[in-house]
Amino acid sequence: MKGHHKHLIGYIFISFFMLFANFFIPLTTVKAEPVGLPLNDYMVIDTPTIINPPNGTNYFNKNTASIQNEDTAKLTDKAGQIVKEGGLLVKNLYTLNRGTMGAIWSKDSDTWDLSQVQQISAWMNFGPPDDSSLVNGEGLAFVIQNDNRGTKAIGTGLQGLGVYGYDLTTFPSASPTPPSPELVTLTAVKNSVAIEFDTNLNKAGEGKVPTLIHYKDLLIDKSEEHYTSNGFDSDIGIAGSTGVNLLPNSYLGLKIPGERGWGHIAFSLPGNENSYADVFNGSVPTSYSKLKISTGMSLFHSNATVANLIDDIDYFGKPVNWHHVTITWTPDENLLAGTLSYVYNDKDEHGINNTNKTTDNYFKRVESSVKVPMSTFDVHNGDYNVRWGFTGANSSLGQLDADGNETGSEKVADKYVKLETLPDSPNPIANSSITDNTLNKTITDQSTDNNVNSGDSVDLNYEIKHAEDNNKTSDSKILPDSQKPSWKDIVAAIQIPDMETYLDFRQEDSPNTPGQKRIGYIEYQDGTQDDLLVSDVSLTSGQAESTSTKVAINSRLVTKKLSKDLDNTDNKITNVKIFGTAINKDLKDHLVQKAPVYFNGSNAIISTSSPEFNIRYEKNWSLMAKGLEENYTLRFQQDNPNITLPIELSYNPEQKFVPGDELIVDINIDNEKKIESKINVTGNDTTEKIEIPINETIFDSASDFWNTFSLEKNNPHRIEITVTDKDSKVSNNVQFFVEVIPDKTLRVDASKSISFKNINYSSKADYIHRQDDGYVKVTSRNNPWQLRTRVVKPLTKSNDNEQFVGSLLYIDDDQRSALDDSPTLIEEDNHSYSEETVKTISDTWKDDTGVILKQTGLNEAGQYVGTLEWSLADADIN
Incomplete structure (x- = not known):
């Protein structure tokens, strides 16, 4: 590129005093309870077939379940009643402390097909929180079973939840008959898997006492007592031992870290003999041994998990009454096993999905799964249809006072279930x-x-x-x-x-x-x-x-x-x-x-x-934008190009900005490139100054940036910016202009004047030296150069246009050139400097070098003025 940078040489005045030259240059409604499917269409409550163990009588012999309002299964019936009888030689005969229990099973037309994916969803209600085992015990269970009793199958009450067996210790005489795993299993629901939703910790141990279920008091002597150790969740003795031939991750008792609260959920195999074991293992608590009870049966639980069944609260501290659960069975392709899973509290009572898996202090979503062998169900001949349903039990612990009177039983909470979907339902x-x-x-x-x-x-x-x-x-x-x-x-x-x-x-x-x-x-x-x-x-x-x-x-x-x-x-x-x-x-x-x-x-x-x-809310004002500068320059393909466009925002009528509010900045470059950027308000005044960076980071690549800011096309480039606030108020359009110049620098600067020494009239001196040097300097970057000068206007007497007799010379070590109206090469530099470099040509001038005035004849007195032009051009380095 050739560039002529013209700088006028100032006037040279010749007078009696001096001769000088000048150089110029952006209602939900709370529902009372959920709705369920009509249960009579799909489920049945049957009179149970009760199994008595050989070591005594099974007094858990009544199914108290009922269907309420067509869609609600009420599995229990308060605390039950104390049965008081008498007879010959019988002083007192009591059956007590057994609570109530119930079971509801699927009809033959609505079985559970273990060979297919099956799923049900239901609502469960465990009663209000009361911080009392009397009120809050015991819980309910979802059960898949293939018991020969069919719809007449049932387990035992209290800790049995209507599905587990009876850990009966009897005293028909002075010698007690303790329970064993085999005896407990006899009274359980056979060929079954259960998900227990247990609202009470049933723990045997020091400070605890076994629960008396029945006694017969003869006039002569006490002759019969029936006890349960009430210890299926015990954590003493060999609690925590792993199970054999049971579900994965099975442990005796309740092996759950941390606070257990009012509830837990676990998988179990109620009809498997291996599910029960003597947790005392010879180390009998004193409160049990003095009653001559030597065995405390506990239950193996798989994947036991803490869950708030009773004292759960919603986001506002309000008790949660109905809990939703979705239960799914997914068989393996070879049909040798299947995965049973549940999601508890997956939505709230209003049907709103719950995603809280981490916060324990309110309405936590709980989920787990376990692999269940198909042999659990004793299915044969390719028939994988089994029965499913819910069982439940409540508590009556402590319902007799010191005088043997019933107390508080009306507060015992019942257990309820509503069905939303069935195994053969569509899964919408x-x-x-x-x-x-x-x-x-x-x-x-x-x-x-x-x-x-x-x-x-x-x-x-x-x-x-x-x-x-x-x-x-x-x-x-x-x-x-x-x-x-x-x-x-x-x-x-x-x-x-x-x-x-x-x-x-x-x-x-x-x-x-x-x-x-x-x-x-x-x-x-x-x-x-x-x-x-x-x-x-x-x-x-x-x-x-x-x-x-x-x-x-x-x-x-x-x-x-x-x-x-x-x-x-x-x-x-x-x-x-x-x-x-x-x-x-x-x-x-x-x-x-x-x-x-x-x-x-x-x-x-x-x-x-x-x-x-x-x-x-309605905002009846407009957003105003004002650019604080207008013109910018970029060097083509410079490293890390960046310009910042300042804009001042305000509202009309006047409103204050809110710190943190998001602003959307729409950038339109030459109507060809459109970019959206987001920034946040920082102040809370009536004006907000924002700075919009234009650099490679908001483009796809560096080449995309320079394709947009081309050196040739659309140069200078027009940038139009509008700003939209969070209320969708869009500002007026603000324009900026960006000139892209080559990534080079080439500039000549000269002082406004150079003055020469005064001479007297009729002086015959050949050379007139400078009185002051002035300066001439060249600034360059990435650009070799050549500096030339020429006389634009000869030295002329200012009052009569008489020319000075003589000439201007440029003298240095390499040349002695007379300056006329043709450009004369003064200096050149063939280097291309990566940084701006300044070379001051006049620094090398001495008294007898640089710009010198030569007199070739006599000159009249007066002031002489002339003009020099300095020009820069690219050096030809080829």
Whole structure:
């Protein structure tokens, strides 16, 4: 590149005094309880076949379960009654302290197919917290069994939970008959696996006493006593020993680290002799030995886990009454075993999914699984259909006072179960989302941006599917969920959160019925629709709850029966859409809570919830942006290119910024490259200064940066910036200009004047030397150069234009050149310096070198002025 950098030589004045030259240069409603399936259609409560052990009588002989309100299995009946009898020579005969127990089993038409994936979901209620084993014991169990007694199978009460055996010690005479694993197993549910939800710790040991179940007091002598050691969860003696021929990770007693609280969940094999063992192992506690009881039976538990069954609380410290559980059986392909798993507290009483797996102080999700051998169930001849159900027991410990009177028994909590799905039910899926049509975005539970603006068009969306898609291979014996029966008689019950106050229905013309307005629709796989009308809406009220806050609200309930079932062929997916408008007339944002949604079918019930979303309050002001500088320069392909564009933001009318609020910066370069950047507000004043960095980090690569900031195309480049705040207020457009120059420097600088010494009139001196040197310097980077000079205007007398008799010379060690109107090479440098380098040419001038004035004749007195031009050009280094 050739560049002429012109700098005028100032005027040279000749007078009596001097001669000089110059050089110029951005409601949910609390439900009373969940809904369950009609139990009489699928389950049966039968009169049990009671097995008496050879060492005594089994006084746990009654199934107290009942069905309440069609959908609730009540497994127990308070504390039970003390049976008091008499007779000849009999002073007193008591049967006491046995509580009540119950069992409910699947009908023959609703068995559990061990050769297929099976799943049920249920709600369980263990009673209110009372910090008392009398009130809170004992618990319930989910059981899969192949007992020959079928629906008449039952275990024992108290610690037996209606499924385990009776650890009976009898005193028919002075010599006691202790229990053994074989005797305990006789009274248990056979060929079974259980998941126990145990609300009470049953521990034998020092300070504990065995529980008297029955005694007969003769007039002559006490002749018969029946005891249970009440020690299935014991942690004394050989507790913690590992089991043999049992489930993996099985330990005697309850081997759980840390605080055990009011409950635990564990797997077990109730009908396996190896599940029971004498925990005392010869070291009998004093309180037992003085009653001549030498054996304390304990139970092997697998994967025992702490769980709050009784004293669980929700996010606000409110007791949780109903606990949801999902239980799944997944067989191995070879059908030699299967995996039994559970997820406890997987959703709350309002149907809202629970993801809390870590926080112990409220409503914790608990899950576990275990591998179960198929031999557990004693199935034969390819028939893998077995029975399943729930058993439960409550406590009556301490129900007699010192005088033998019953006390406190009315407080004993019963155990309840509701079923949501069955093993052969479809396994439907429900999802939800919110669409903001105004902002063109979708909000789900996973969304990090859940903000909408007041006045936005907002739709509530619910998708239900017959089953999740499975990827089973075609040769698998295990059928996918999609092969399960149709989901029938579905009724949608959709709660609309914060209705009327913060969300209002938006009515649209129905395309299905001319002249009819609708508030939403149900759309089936074939495209047909059911309209949702205002008549489908009812009003409810209550309190909305979420992890964030708790507020009193009104809520609308949309109820509609679907006109089509869901199946695995013609109607796999159905979508529900409800039209709404977001409203917020407050002076602060409003968080709309999750609201539960139920889809109640005759053979399956599922629930989901609408996502939380935040309605931003109306902000009737505009965002203003002002650029604080306008023009910038970049050197082409320089290292680490960076420019910072300062912008000042303000609101009109005046408002303060909030520290931490996110601003979205949209950068448009030459209408060809668009980049979005995010920054946060730092101050809380009425103005906010932000700095927008333009560097390689916001581009895909360095080449992308320089392709955008080309040296040739669109140069200088125009950058347009708009800023959007968290309320979607968009600023005006701010423009900046960036000139890209070669990555070189070549510059000449000279002083404004060079003055020569005065001479007298008629002086005949040949050379007139400089009175001051002035300066001439060259700055270069990555650019070899040549410096030249020429006379633009000869030295001329200022008052009559008479030229000076003589000439300007440039003298150095290598040359002696007369300066005229042709450029004369003064200096050159063929080096290319990586850093800016300054070379001052005039530093080498001496008295008789540099720019010298030569007189060749007589000159009249006066002031002489002339002009020199200095020019730089690229050096030709070839």
